[in-house]
Amino acid sequence: MTFDLNSAPIVFLAWERGLDLPEDSLLSELRNGRHSHPVESNELTFLRLWDQSILTGPPHLLAAAQKYDDDELSDHSTMLRLTKLDGGRGLGTQALYYADDLELHQPEHTVHVSTGDAEAAALESLCPPDDVNDVDLTRRQHKFTVMDSGEPDAGPLACSAYAEYQGLLAQLGTLVAPDSRRQGLGRLATSIAAHEALAAGLIVQWRADINNAAAHRLAVSAGFSVAGLLTRISLQNRQTRHK
Structure with a gap:
């Protein structure tokens, strides 16, 4: 496979920006484990990249997700159950691949x-x-x-x-x-x-x-080298409240 892990910080930086996280929040946490970041969003997003996992979304959902492990949160059905009261609608689970040379x-x-x-x-x-x-x-x-x-x-x-x-x-x-x-x-x-x-x-x-x-x-x-998974849930009730 053709991805040098020395390029991983660039991938994390892109996702840090894409998920609207504080500057350096992922780059400063390049260690194993899960990191939860509350954001004002109409989505609950669970991202697994190599040995890291990142959960972003409304604070009450992050608190409710603490009882689940990473494998469970990667499961689309778990995320739907977690967001039932928020009108969760599945946006799918995708595998993520990268290449910095081919x-x-x-x-x-x-x-x-x-x-x-x-x-x-x-x-x-x-x-x-x-x-x-x-x-x-x-x-x-x-x-x-x-x-x-x-x-x-x-x-x-x-x-x-x-x-x-x-x-x-x-x-x-x-x-x-x-x-x-x-x-x-x-x-x-x-x-x-x-x-x-x-x-x-x-x-x-x-x-x-x-x-x-x-x-x-x-x-x-x-x-391409496989690097992780991305699971996203749209929060329909939250969208309604923000209209």
């Missing part, structure tokens, strides 16, 4: 790669809605679509795209046309996008629902 997967033949929005949109029109919504290419600014041939009017086969997260990470997602799957095109597109992100000075982050076996296979084949 081997370049060279294609057997010359391929044409488009960086345009139109080609990515054309690919989305070929794919099931659930796959399109899961990857959500439209919100990822940097797109790399592998086309059927070098011809300008060729159809799209696969697209990998990334969006910057907190100026430190490249959140990567890959979509492959149904008729082009299991041919290595997803790995090829992922490799292209990942190397572009690394060249831009970012660490690559891959998030995949724990039940998405294909996404996990792709992450492993591309060379």
Whole structure:
């Protein structure tokens, strides 16, 4: 795998910013164990990264969560029970993968790669809605679509795209046309996008629902290192009170 743990503080810093935590709250706590941080949020979030775990959300939920261990809080059903009175709605549990260096997967033949929005949109029109919504290419600014041939009017086969997260990470997602799957095109597109992100000075982050076996296979084949889990619950009642 291709992630140097010396890069871990950069990942923690990105999540520290993303979870709206006090400056240096995670970087100063780089030790084993769980850290709870009360935040005024409409979400309860449990993040496990390597030997650390971070729970953020309203103070009363953090207090109620003290009786659970990390394995229990990583379980989506536990978090839903914990937030029942707050109108908890599950946002899923995702595995987190990272890479700060990757081997370049060279294609057997010359391929044409488009960086345009139109080609990515054309690919989305070929794919099931659930796959399109899961990857959500439209919100990822940097797109790399592998086309059927070098011809300008060729159809799209696969697209990998990334969006910057907190100026430190490249959140990567890959979509492959149904008729082009299991041919290595997803790995090829992922490799292209990942190397572009690394060249831009970012660490690559891959998030995949724990039940998405294909996404996990792709992450492993591309060379990403698994680092943890992210479980998120939306607090519907709290949102209502804040409107």
